[in-house]
Amino acid sequence: MHSLLSRLNAIVAFSFTVLAGLTFLCFLTTFAKNYATDVRVRDLTGRVNIAYVNGLGEVEEAIITGDIEVDLSHLFDWNAKQLFVYLIAEYSTPAKPASQNQVVLWDRIIKRGENAKISQRKFSQEYRFLDDQKALKANSNVTLFLQWNVIPNAGALTNVRGIGSQSVGMPDSYTPLRSSKRA
Structure with a gap:
């Protein structure tokens, strides 16, 4: 037995x-399930200046402001625990295509039960937008788009790019930034 x-x-x-x-x-x-949805990124303005960063030396730093509007509440189902939403700036340089030059400017975590409507006027960057190749000044095609990860209770992490993007042209001359001596 x-x-x-x-x-x-x-x-x-x-x-x-x-x-x-x-x-x-x-x-x-x-x-x-299709997790894509329409995103409105508009009224973008950009400024560029030279900044000094320890370890990199002189680099270009850009500040981009604008408006973001999106309703992500329909993405929550029984299997979606939270969303990690982030705004990406994508640009091309003579040395690299746009897909290799991506910078996260802003992010937010939205948990189940929280308000999933993002309506942010004149968002401020959370992270620095630096370029060591000095390819930002007069770059006419810096594209911003919203992307998110659906973090499930069970299964694979889903990475979704929002429908809609907006391009912003960078100025031809340097503009003094609020504080370009940040390290």
Whole structure:
């Protein structure tokens, strides 16, 4: 006969197998869901100046401001625990295409139950926008777009790019920034 411990082990192993199977089946219910939505990024203005950064030397620093409007509340279903939303600036240089020059300017974490409507006027950058190739001045195609990760309860992390982007042309001359001596 089997001992009590071996029977208990068989019951626990079977229970975990059933739970794993049910979790996978639940994940399949949201696997093909389209998490894309329309985003409005507008009224963009950009300024560029020379800044000194320890370890990099003289670099160009850009400040971009504008408005963001998006409603992400419909993205929350039973499997979405939270959203990690971030604004990306993408630009090309003579040495690299745009897909290799991406800078995160702003981000936000939205948990289930929180207000998922973002309506931010004149957003301020949270992170510095630096370029060591000095390719920002007079760059006419700096594109901003919103992207988010849907963090699930079960399954794969989904990375979604919002529908709609906006380009901003950088000025031809340097503009003094509020504080270009930040390290």
